[in-house]
Amino acid sequence: MKVIADMHTHSIVSGHAYSTLQENLQAAAERGLLYMATTEHGPAMPHAPHRYYFGNLRVLPDEIYGVRLIKGIEANVLNVDGELDLSDRYLKKLEYVAVGLHSDCIQPGSQESNTRALLAAMRNPNVDAIVHPGNPRFPIDFCAVLAAASEQGILIEINNSSLLGSRRGSEERCREIAELAAKNKMTVVLGSDAHWSGQVGKLDLALKLALEAGIQPENIINLSAASMEAYLAKRRQRKQGGAVPIR
Numbered sequence: 001m002k003v004i005a006d007m008h009t010h011s012i013v014s015g016h017a018y019s020t021l022q023e024n025l026q027a028a029a030e031r032g033l034l035y036m037a038t039t040e041h042g043p044a045m046p047h048a049p050h051r052y053y054f055g056n057l058r059v060l061p062d063e064i065y066g067v068r069l070i071k072g073i074e075a076n077v078l079n080v081d082g083e084l085d086l087s088d089r090y091l092k093k094l095e096y097v098a099v100g101l102h103s104d105c106i107q108p109g110s111q112e113s114n115t116r117a118l119l120a121a122m123r124n125p126n127v128d129a130i131v132h133p134g135n136p137r138f139p140i141d142f143c144a145v146l147a148a149a150s151e152q153g154i155l156i157e158i159n160n161s162s163l164l165g166s167r168r169g170s171e172e173r174c175r176e177i178a179e180l181a182a183k184n185k186m187t188v189v190l191g192s193d194a195h196w197s198g199q200v201g202k203l204d205l206a207l208k209l210a211l212e213a214g215i216q217p218e219n220i221i222n223l224s225a226a227s228m229e230a231y232l233a234k235r236r237q238r239k240q241g242g243a244v245p246i247r
Contacts, residue, residue, distance in 0.1 A: 005035035005222040006201045008074070008098060008131060008157065008191025014040045015047025019197035022064075029065035031201035035228050037070035037096045039191075044076045044085035044105040054090050070232075072096030074131060076105035080113050082120025084127075091126035092239055095232065098157070098191075100131040101138040111139040122148050128235055129155040129189055132162050134173035142173075146180050153238055155221065155231075156181055161193035163205040171209075178213030187231075188215060190222045 009024050010017040019027075021038055028036040038057075041048040057071040072094050076085045084091070085105065091097050099121050101114060108114070118140060121127060130149060133140060133156060149156050158178060162170035181188050190206040192199050203222065210220055221227045 001207070001217060001223060002032070003190065003201065003203050003207060003222050004033060004225060005037075005228055006033055006192050006194065006203065007035075007037040007070070007096065007129070007189050007222065008039050008159065009036060009194040009200055010040060010074075011038065013049050013053065014195075015045070017195040023197040024194065024200050025064045025067050025069065027197040027200040028067045033067055033201050034225055035068045035070060036200065037072045037098075039072045039074040039096065039098050041102075042073055042075040042085040044078060045102060046104055051086055051090055054086060054094060057094070070095045072098060072128075074098045074100055075127075077101050077117050077121045078106055080109070080117045080120065082117055082123065084121060084124065088124070088126055091124070094126075095235065096128050097126050098129040098131045099127050101135065103137060108137050111141060114138045115141040115144055118145055119148050122152055122154055125238060127154055129157055131157045131191060132159040132167060132170070132193070133157065134159070134162055134170040134177055135167045136169040136173060137167070142177055142180055146177070146184065146186065150184060150186055153234065155187060155189040157189050157191045158206040158210050159191050159193050160203050160206040161195075161199070163209065166193070175209060175213055178210050178215060181219075182214035182216075185216075185219060187219045187221055187227075190220065
């Protein structure tokens with residue numbers, strides 16, 4: 001079983017990562033990936049790129065070193081109303097909009113307020129995925145978030161970095177999320193959350209957890225080019241005409 005895509009990576013542009021985009025793509029090619037999403041932190045994160053960076057991603061080729069480059073963002077939720085730190089003018093032009101809760105951009109709140117923030121953000125038709133939802137600093141109602149994700153065709157991420165200790169206490173919560181996703185036959189996405197090129201494509205812990213939780217390989221988007229192409233096509237359709245469930 002071979003992972004062919006890493007949908008969550010950062011470069012030095014994010015301000016707290018250590019490799020260039022080119023180095024990340026070289027690493028992706030060396031590890032046999034066919035797809036890599038570049039998902040720099042949105043402008044509200046300290047030292048993150050200006051909004052113009054995301055508008056200018058169009059100048060990059062779609063394929064570099066034989067790897068399909070998916071041009072995206074890890075946008076920040078700013079408040080309980082689900083406001084994101086990049087306007088729809090920019091978001092709608094990106095291929096992959098991942099959304100997360102980060103304490104530098106929104107204060108951790110109660111389960112109710114954190115859930116409210118995510119649910120509101122997910123109503124934005126430009127949003128494609130919720131990243132590291134198992135973060136214990138931001139407790140959420142898993143059932144409510146996964147139900148909304150299923151209804152709106154939004155991917156739930158299993159974050160490999162969380163399982164390596166970057167968000168201590170995440171493993172049990174990630175397993176619960178994965179089991180709920182398996183029960184509901186939801187499609188999930190794996191992300192390395194790489195902050196240096198050596199982590200690109202390293203998704204072994206996330207894949208292991210997903211399979212142990214009962215998620216079928218066909219419901220893990222990173223495992224086949226057909227799944228990736230179908231996803232990207234549905235993403236374009238959703239952007240143009242509203243939510244299209246990804247199941």
